[in-house]
Amino acid sequence: MDxxxxxxxxxxxxxxLGDAGPPGRTRGRRDSFRKARRxxxxxxxxxxxxTGAGAAALAHQSFTATAPVAGTAVQxxxxxxxxxxxxxxxxxxxxxxxxHSVATTTASGVTTTTTTRTVNGKTVVSQVRQAPAQRND
Amino acid sequence: xxxxxxxxxxxxxWQQVFTGDEAVAVAERAALGTTARVxxxxxxxxxxxxxxxxxxxxxxxxxxxRFREDSELSWLHRAGSGIFMLSDGLAEAIGVALAAARWTxxxxxxxxxxxxxxxxxxxxxxxIDQQRDEPPAAPGPAPGWQxxxxxxxxxxxxxxxxxxxxxxxxxxxxxxxxxxVMSATGQEGGVLVSLGGDIAVAGTPPRSGWPVTxxxxxxxxGPPDPQLFRLPxxxxxxxxxxxxxxxxxxxxxxxxxxxxxxxxxxxxxRTVSVAAVTCADANAAAxxxxxxxxxxxxxxxxxxxxxxxxxxxxxxxxxxxxxxVSGLPVPVPSGGHVYAGARPPGGVR
Numbered sequence: 001m002d003x004x005x006x007x008x009x010x011x012x013x014x015x016x017l018g019d020a021g022p023p024g025r026t027r028g029r030r031d032s033f034r035k036a037r038r039x040x041x042x043x044x045x046x047x048x049x050x051t052g053a054g055a056a057a058l059a060h061q062s063f064t065a066t067a068p069v070a071g072t073a074v075q076x077x078x079x080x081x082x083x084x085x086x087x088x089x090x091x092x093x094x095x096x097x098x099x100h101s102v103a104t105t106t107a108s109g110v111t112t113t114t115t116t117r118t119v120n121g122k123t124v125v126s127q128v129r130q131a132p133a134q135r136n137d
Numbered sequence: 138x139x140x141x142x143x144x145x146x147x148x149x150x151w152q153q154v155f156t157g158d159e160a161v162a163v164a165e166r167a168a169l170g171t172t173a174r175v176x177x178x179x180x181x182x183x184x185x186x187x188x189x190x191x192x193x194x195x196x197x198x199x200x201x202x203r204f205r206e207d208s209e210l211s212w213l214h215r216a217g218s219g220i221f222m223l224s225d226g227l228a229e230a231i232g233v234a235l236a237a238a239r240w241t242x243x244x245x246x247x248x249x250x251x252x253x254x255x256x257x258x259x260x261x262x263x264x265i266d267q268q269r270d271e272p273p274a275a276p277g278p279a280p281g282w283q284x285x286x287x288x289x290x291x292x293x294x295x296x297x298x299x300x301x302x303x304x305x306x307x308x309x310x311x312x313x314x315x316x317x318v319m320s321a322t323g324q325e326g327g328v329l330v331s332l333g334g335d336i337a338v339a340g341t342p343p344r345s346g347w348p349v350t351x352x353x354x355x356x357x358x359g360p361p362d363p364q365l366f367r368l369p370x371x372x373x374x375x376x377x378x379x380x381x382x383x384x385x386x387x388x389x390x391x392x393x394x395x396x397x398x399x400x401x402x403x404x405x406x407r408t409v410s411v412a413a414v415t416c417a418d419a420n421a422a423a424x425x426x427x428x429x430x431x432x433x434x435x436x437x438x439x440x441x442x443x444x445x446x447x448x449x450x451x452x453x454x455x456x457x458x459x460x461x462v463s464g465l466p467v468p469v470p471s472g473g474h475v476y477a478g479a480r481p482p483g484g485v486r
Contacts (some may be wrong), residue, residue, distance in 0.1 A: 096161060102163050103331040107380035
């Protein structure tokens, strides 16, 4: 590989810092280089920080999207313990109180209809399960 | 007591259900040939949740329905064999189905489409003539999921293969829906989505977990009694041979096909419920357990999945920490399977 600085045929070598320039312009040029270098360093630093922040944001987004794979680990005792699919499972204690069934897992195709009525002052919740009669929509 | 759900775009489809708890809002609608149900807190998020689930269901139906002429899957089947560029949503759905087949050792297999058609399940279930006298065409084993090659959005479909994504699509739809709802509501509160009994939850659950019932189909009102349990996270799904049944040639058929024979599965378990970290996992595992027959218990045990199996005579077997009494939480294991071999769920439309 040719690295000779004197062989510049057809090319314009980049001037390195400290190279002599025309008399009377050296100091100003050096100041300009220093200023440019400082700005360049700041720019590079900003790029590094920005890239890092962007990567962190993407990683967070990716984690959120794939969280079900990693999963919500729940011990047999019952409290969600880890990486909930939305990152909110650690706040399980802050959820509301719910005592009545909100859904039924059953054979595919079974329609479960929940009705509530008041009998003698008490709320009675009943569920009726039947095969659906409607077509796909 | 029913009333229209709040939300301008979903009021016509959704019916609000009052369960007795004011802190959680619940609504349901007919969808995908069954019932979709949403439970959400805070209750003010119900309208947004319903609208979001509508979008997910519409996209899923458009991508993966075997019964819609205008679905992407039907277009593939009409085109026959070849190499196709799929939408992201259908690519994910087929990828999940193939990953489930790999995980379950082929007990679920998306290439059972032809077998289901030959058995008579060739249209939306509600439209099937359930009392025809002629026997079904003699089905054969499914061609095999290994023949289907998916590389990103590129699908290679060999000749004579029709896909049915029934073992995973609803579970995947529930996974998509809960993530889409949490995204739409700014990660506020929590949500449960059930598609035909395949249930996923996300966000913060009610204290001790979402109260959910596991029950047999309407044709089996006897034992075991419905059981209330708590779902603190993850998902639960149920597969059963007690529903989606029809008669052909004097015999009863159902929709869970053993890929090895092309015939309806005929094992010792009539209903299997499985809890898993994702609903696609739970959906695939429940169907695989029905097909696995006597191998279901060792397979589920080996996978560490909590499960409730109901035998043909009504006897119940609890595995993996599924509580044998009502009111307790079901443990949800960490570590998923089907999305690891496919694209992750993320509300892909």
